[in-house]
Amino acid sequence: MSNTTQLLRFITAGSVDDGKSTLIGRLLHDSKSIFEDQFSAISKTSEKRGMAAVDLSLLTDGLQAEREQGITIDVAYRYFATPKRKFIIGDTPGHEQYTRNMVTAASTANLVIILIDARRGVLVQTRRHTYLASLVGVPHIVLAVNKMDMVDYSQARFDEIVTEYKKFAAQLELHDVTCIPMSALNGDMVVDRGDKLDWYQGPALLELLEEVEIDHDVNTSDFRFPVQWVCRPQTEEHHDFRGFMGRIEAGEVSVGDEVTVLPSGSTTKVKEIVTYDGKLQTAFAPQSVTITLADEIDISRGDMFVKSSNHPPKVEKEFEAMLCWLSETPLDKNRKYLVKHTTRTAKCLFSRLFYRVDVNTLEPHEVDKLNMNDIARVAIKVQQPLVFDSYEIDRATGSFIVIDEATNNTVAAGMIA
Amino acid sequence: MSSHIFTHLDALESESIHIMREVAAECKNPALLFSGGKDSIVMLRLAEKAFRPAKFPFPLVHIDTEHNFPEVIACRDKLAADLGERLIVRSLEDSIKRGTIVIKDESKPRNPFQSVTLLETIAEFGFDACMGGARRDEEKARAKERIFSFRDEFGQWDPKNQRPELWDTYNTRVHAGENIRVFPISNWTEMDIWEYIGREKLHIPNIYFAHEREVIRRGGNVIPVSHLVQPKPSEKVEVATVRFRTVGDMTCTAPVESTARTVEEIIEETATTRITERGATRMDDQTSEASMELRKKEGYF
Numbered sequence: 277m278s279n280t281t282q283l284l285r286f287i288t289a290g291s292v293d294d295g296k297s298t299l300i301g302r303l304l305h306d307s308k309s310i311f312e313d314q315f316s317a318i319s320k321t322s323e324k325r326g327m328a329a330v331d332l333s334l335l336t337d338g339l340q341a342e343r344e345q346g347i348t349i350d351v352a353y354r355y356f357a358t359p360k361r362k363f364i365i366g367d368t369p370g371h372e373q374y375t376r377n378m379v380t381a382a383s384t385a386n387l388v389i390i391l392i393d394a395r396r397g398v399l400v401q402t403r404r405h406t407y408l409a410s411l412v413g414v415p416h417i418v419l420a421v422n423k424m425d426m427v428d429y430s431q432a433r434f435d436e437i438v439t440e441y442k443k444f445a446a447q448l449e450l451h452d453v454t455c456i457p458m459s460a461l462n463g464d465m466v467v468d469r470g471d472k473l474d475w476y477q478g479p480a481l482l483e484l485l486e487e488v489e490i491d492h493d494v495n496t497s498d499f500r501f502p503v504q505w506v507c508r509p510q511t512e513e514h515h516d517f518r519g520f521m522g523r524i525e526a527g528e529v530s531v532g533d534e535v536t537v538l539p540s541g542s543t544t545k546v547k548e549i550v551t552y553d554g555k556l557q558t559a560f561a562p563q564s565v566t567i568t569l570a571d572e573i574d575i576s577r578g579d580m581f582v583k584s585s586n587h588p589p590k591v592e593k594e595f596e597a598m599l600c601w602l603s604e605t606p607l608d609k610n611r612k613y614l615v616k617h618t619t620r621t622a623k624c625l626f627s628r629l630f631y632r633v634d635v636n637t638l639e640p641h642e643v644d645k646l647n648m649n650d651i652a653r654v655a656i657k658v659q660q661p662l663v664f665d666s667y668e669i670d671r672a673t674g675s676f677i678v679i680d681e682a683t684n685n686t687v688a689a690g691m692i693a
Numbered sequence: 694m695s696s697h698i699f700t701h702l703d704a705l706e707s708e709s710i711h712i713m714r715e716v717a718a719e720c721k722n723p724a725l726l727f728s729g730g731k732d733s734i735v736m737l738r739l740a741e742k743a744f745r746p747a748k749f750p751f752p753l754v755h756i757d758t759e760h761n762f763p764e765v766i767a768c769r770d771k772l773a774a775d776l777g778e779r780l781i782v783r784s785l786e787d788s789i790k791r792g793t794i795v796i797k798d799e800s801k802p803r804n805p806f807q808s809v810t811l812l813e814t815i816a817e818f819g820f821d822a823c824m825g826g827a828r829r830d831e832e833k834a835r836a837k838e839r840i841f842s843f844r845d846e847f848g849q850w851d852p853k854n855q856r857p858e859l860w861d862t863y864n865t866r867v868h869a870g871e872n873i874r875v876f877p878i879s880n881w882t883e884m885d886i887w888e889y890i891g892r893e894k895l896h897i898p899n900i901y902f903a904h905e906r907e908v909i910r911r912g913g914n915v916i917p918v919s920h921l922v923q924p925k926p927s928e929k930v931e932v933a934t935v936r937f938r939t940v941g942d943m944t945c946t947a948p949v950e951s952t953a954r955t956v957e958e959i960i961e962e963t964a965t966t967r968i969t970e971r972g973a974t975r976m977d978d979q980t981s982e983a984s985m986e987l988r989k990k991e992g993y994f
């Protein structure tokens with residue numbers, strides 16, 4: 277690995293039996309990321325279950341309870357690397373809790389692989405997965421048309437599926453969609469190109485994962501810095517040091533830039549950008565840094581620095597959002613919840629439920645209650661103003677979670693409209 | 694932006710710093726579990742990056758099995774002293790004296806008992822969050838665990854009832870008596886750890902590097918001879934050139950045969966190694982495929 281290796285996070289989505297586990301197993305195996313002890317464990321299991329060949333899908337099997345039931349229940353993370361990139365795979369199984377799991381895994385992903393069985397083509401589930409990917413704003417989408425071996429590696433069949441899929445994807449304004457024909461079972465067009473799909477000119481899956489441009493997946497234009505922690509060493513050596521620690525969520529900042537502190541609106545200049553490895557002239561997202569300011573202003577965790585010359589964020593106590601309900605206990609409109617947005621936590625109320633989206637048809641429905649896996653457009657009132665952008669512009673400052681104070685559970689994920 | 698190169702190590706480092714600062718800001722009484730092993734040494738450097746020029750807003754805590762390699766304990770003490778940070782050590786012996794741990798066989802691994810002393814230490818100091826250096830690539834059960842992993846009053850982890858974790862917005866809330874384990878380096882792999890040790894020039898215990906050591910071969914494993922593990926009459930002691938990939942309990946941590954004497958050589962070896970870190974070196978995990986998961990449920994890290 278060189279010192280320019282980048283990190284790419286991706287997830288896989290597909291219906292049960294489309295070949296998700298086989299595909300991940302194939303990626304790991306053919307990129308030589310499987311260890312011998314892992315391989316011998318799954319060989320043994322395959323043998324025990326009376327299978328002729330080693331079942332690569334067993335590699336992504338998780339917890340004991342699931343092994344007993346033969347199903348996966350949650351999001352699991354796996355890792356592999358090639359000389360070009362390091363990869364984090366969020367593995368989300370397909371079953372009834374699917375919306376919740378996929379939204380969770382997709383929230384940190386650069387890319388989603390949506391699997392289709394070439395025999396079955398674009399299904400309701402394919403639309404659902406694509407809608408969820410667009411809702412959560414995953415920047416890159418790969419349509420993996422799997423099991424091409426079952427349709428004689430037919431180009432006509434592939435083209436037919438792609439045409440239908442692109443028509444649907446156009447409605448969702450997806451910007452970057454790549455369609456790849458493959459056989460996860462035989463390893464065609466996953467890591468190696470194989471010799472059955474010569475008519476296909478595009479990249480094999482791994483090649484795409486290695487090459488896709490991800491520098492612009494974070495917002496690079498408007499500086500956003502939520503204050504996480506105020507550093508006051510109060511030692512002799514650093515007597516007057518007062519640094520604001522946090523991670524730059526978007527854009528970049530330089531020493532001397534004028535910044536506005538929100539929600540108060542005070543302005544000052546950046547005096548220093550401090551890191552353990554020395555002072556910086558300029559820092560950019562997603563670096564974690566410490567900023568000192570030219571003037572003494574009352575600042576605490578939850579405040580946000582923005583560049584005065586940049587497009588300003590909104591500072592409001594009421595806003596609308598798309599909400600994905602994650603909890604088994606339905607939303608109660610009469611109750612107060614907590615919203616955690618960047619580094620600020622505030623009490624909130626859901627003042628209106630506008631409509632619920634049917635994730636299969638994308639049609640809006642009337643709604644007065646939200647159950648687990650429901651996605652709805654809502655209006656929220658918060659006790660203190662939040663400093664935010666719309667999710668479409670900035671995933672970091674446009675997202676929030678909802679916490680139920682009674683149980684402390686995370687009950688919803690929100691994307692500000 | 695495109696002029697800056699932000700590598701995977703930069704990305705992982707920034708993520709870990711962000712997590713540690715969230716813990717400091719939102720938890721009332723956190724601690725950082727520190728053993729002197731390579732992962733926790735990386736954690737210390739990350740904490741320095743997160744909080745300097747100030748002191749850490751939490752103490753370092755070590756749960757000592759008294760089955761540790763002396764080189765590791767020496768490294769633990771030296772690092773804590775060099776950094777000027779507070780180190781709390783609690784020993785399994787304390788629990789044994791209290792009668793909360795009963796040891797039947799001195800030569801058996803003590804890892805299964807670590808959770809008892811850990812929970813007692815959490816209660817003694819009232820910690821509501823313990824940061825640890827576990828990684829998701831170590832083991833299947835960990836692959837599903839959240840970065841902020843919630844534990845009930847008995848320190849138990851319920852894999853079916855985990856809080857969903859979205860974006861980098863972490864839910865740190867607990868009720869009194871409950872606590873969370875936080876894993877800031879969840880997304881790091883063994884390779885990342887070694888690359889980071891190399892990049893940061895971190896000082897790690899010398900037993901991670903190839904050295905000569907008396908070992909015996911038992912059931913397919915290479916076992917270091919120590920005051921706890923003595924050869925049976927039928928076993929032959931040999932001197933092998935080995936290094937440790939993990940440094941846990943002396944009775945169950947097997948070294949691997951290696952000639953890698955520098956971090957660069959270890960990185961090279963790691964890149965071509967065909968056996969997982971735990972598979973190679975942790976005999977207690979081999980017993981059952983699900984053993985780690987069972988231990989986690991009982992409150993082990």
Ligand SMILES: Nc1nc2c(ncn2[C@@H]2O[C@H](COP(=O)(O)OP(=O)(O)O)[C@@H](O)[C@H]2O)c(=O)[nH]1
Pocket residue numbers: 290291292293294295296297298299333422423424425426458459460461462
């Ligand atoms: N013919 C063929 N079968 C496949 C392919 N990929 C997966 N399968 C099979 O489809 C079944 C379901 O695969 P699996 O990976 O478990 O699906 P998952 O439920 O999406 O994880 C298994 O019997 C696989 O062997 C493929 O490319 N071609």
